[in-house]
Amino acid sequence: xxxxxxxxxxxxxxxxxxxxxxxxxxxxxxxxxxxxxxxxxxxxxxxxxxxxxxxxxxxxxxxxxxxxxxxxxxxxxxxxxxxxxxxxxxxxxxxxxxxxxxxxxxxxxxxxxxxxxxxxxxxxxxxxxxxxxxxxxxxxxxxxxxxxxxxxxxxx
Amino acid sequence: xxxxxxxxxxxxxxxxxxxxxxxxxxxxxxxxxxxxxxxxxxxxxxxxxxxxxxxxxxxxxxxxxxxxxxxxxxxxxxxxxxxxxxxxxxxxxxxxxxxxxxxxxxxxxxxxxxxxxxxxxxxxxxxxxxxxxxxxxxxxxxxxxxxxxxxxxxxxxxxxxxxxxxxxxxxxxx
Numbered sequence: 645x646x647x648x649x650x651x652x653x654x655x656x657x658x659x660x661x662x663x664x665x666x667x668x669x670x671x672x673x674x675x676x677x678x679x680x681x682x683x684x685x686x687x688x689x690x691x692x693x694x695x696x697x698x699x700x701x702x703x704x705x706x707x708x709x710x711x712x713x714x715x716x717x718x719x720x721x722x723x724x725x726x727x728x729x730x731x732x733x734x735x736x737x738x739x740x741x742x743x744x745x746x747x748x749x750x751x752x753x754x755x756x757x758x759x760x761x762x763x764x765x766x767x768x769x770x771x772x773x774x775x776x777x778x779x780x781x782x783x784x785x786x787x788x789x790x791x792x793x794x795x796x797x798x799x800x
Numbered sequence: 801x802x803x804x805x806x807x808x809x810x811x812x813x814x815x816x817x818x819x820x821x822x823x824x825x826x827x828x829x830x831x832x833x834x835x836x837x838x839x840x841x842x843x844x845x846x847x848x849x850x851x852x853x854x855x856x857x858x859x860x861x862x863x864x865x866x867x868x869x870x871x872x873x874x875x876x877x878x879x880x881x882x883x884x885x886x887x888x889x890x891x892x893x894x895x896x897x898x899x900x901x902x903x904x905x906x907x908x909x910x911x912x913x914x915x916x917x918x919x920x921x922x923x924x925x926x927x928x929x930x931x932x933x934x935x936x937x938x939x940x941x942x943x944x945x946x947x948x949x950x951x952x953x954x955x956x957x958x959x960x961x962x963x964x965x966x967x968x969x970x971x972x973x974x
Contacts, residue, residue, distance in 0.1 A: 688934035691826060701899070702934055705925050730932040732832040 674714045681720055682707060685727065686735050694737065831932050831951045838865075838942045839930035846897050846905055846919035853894075853920055855946065862972045864893045864965075865940040866916070866956075867928060869900040870908035872936040878955035879912050885961055886915035891969055895919035898928045898936055941965060943972045 682696035689700035695707060706727070713723050727735050739745050779787065833839075842854045866882060868875045886893055895916035897905045902921065909919070922928055931940065941950040950968050952960055 688829065702925075702929075705929060709926075709929065729832060730929060731934065732830060732932075734829045 671715075674711065677714055677720070678707060678711055681710065681723065684737050685724075686737055688731055688735065695735075827935065828953050829934070831948075833932055833948050834951060836948060838940070838946050838948050839927070841920070841922075841927040841930065843896075843920035843922055843927060846895070846902065846909075846921050849902075849921070853918060858892075858894070858942070859946050860944055862891045862944060862969060863942050864889075864891055865896055865931075865942060866893055867896045867898050867931070867933050867936050867938045867940075868919075869898045869936050870904040871900065872898075874955045875937045876912065878937055878957070879915070881956050881958055881961060882915040883913045885956075890973065892917035896927065896931075896933075897921050898933060899923065899925040939965075941968055941972070 679696050683694050685695040685706075687693045687695050687698035687700055687703045687706075689702050690698050693700075693703075695703050695710075710723055710727075713726065718726075724736065733739050733745075739748065741749050838855055840855045842852050844850070844852045882893065893916050895918070897919045899922065905919070905921075909916075920927075925933075931938075935953055937955055939952040939956050940948050943949050949972060950964065952964070956965070
């Protein structure tokens, strides 16, 4: 029992040591800012994780550097610029609007507009097609007969 | 008949886009540092911790910077290529020993051979970050003015060397 407790305690301290950089644990405001920012940044090593989620070495290093910059009083914009200077817009989950990305931003709206235009044209064409083929006299008489037969009460 | 042509055309366009997208390597993130000045550094040499080297010291010559580490598996893969190239290379190859331990790095070079004019020690990986390193090995080609002209991510192969690096070196040296 005692041995188990000792092992448990030992492993607990091991875990505490594995947690990274207690440096700014004292500064929850900075830590919160870091995490908010890191959520919008891509980890380059495991590309489908954000810098906040990733435990890759590089992500830890980058978080530490961002932490230092927050401490040095740099703004979020400055820090993001610092990162894009090194790793390109790729690190930003929210790519900036510029000539190479406008299609990316406008694309969905263009597709929507295209879809609406296609729908509009189809509907108009269909209506025109229906309007162009009125019933002939014989057809109308037959339709009326059918409707009348339907309306009369079914034989009991 | 024509009513099926439009969806078919759209489908083909989609397939082409997907085919291109699937054939791109998502690991190869274009570096924003191409045609930008190589970030400054001052690092100690692996072979002589007392001496340090600055990026400016290498101004005036074309040089290669190869980021490596003894823990990096892919580095071993490119190592023979670099080693062979270093024997005939018209330009010096500097190594950036990225987040490594000195004795491990030494042992690695002793065991596999040393293609580097000098290796610079970047223990905390800060210079690596300045160079936008995210996957070792990476190789940079820097011109006489100290501008990064080319970057290769991943192991350098004979093919990359012959097709991209050597022609670029020749162009930069002429």
